[in-house]
Amino acid sequence: MSAQRHDDDWQLRAACRGPHSAAFYPPTSLERRDEKSAREARAKEICRTCTVKEPCLEYALKIRENHGIWGGLSEAERRNLVASRA
Numbered sequence: 001m002s003a004q005r006h007d008d009d010w011q012l013r014a015a016c017r018g019p020h021s022a023a024f025y026p027p028t029s030l031e032r033r034d035e036k037s038a039r040e041a042r043a044k045e046i047c048r049t050c051t052v053k054e055p056c057l058e059y060a061l062k063i064r065e066n067h068g069i070w071g072g073l074s075e076a077e078r079r080n081l082v083a084s085r086a
Ligand code: SF4
Pocket: 013, 014, 015, 016, 017, 024, 046, 047, 048, 050, 051, 052, 053, 054, 056, 057, 069, 070, 071, 072
């Protein structure tokens, strides 16, 4: 099994697959601050129960993903985590 294939395995078990996925990224139209907070809270609640939270977060950190909720953290929270690990 290649490393790329291994990376993909956790994605198959992601709790955010399917109809929930819209909560994880901002809409294409303008989003108010309170709407963003509510959307991110919904996404983080799904992440809280996700069995692949750890590999998801590490993957997002590895590819320096700049958008969306990954592994229960927003883009700003991931930046802070990277800074704290440095
Ligand atoms: S931790 Fe969150 S973003 Fe990552 S796969 Fe699970 S539900 Fe999706």
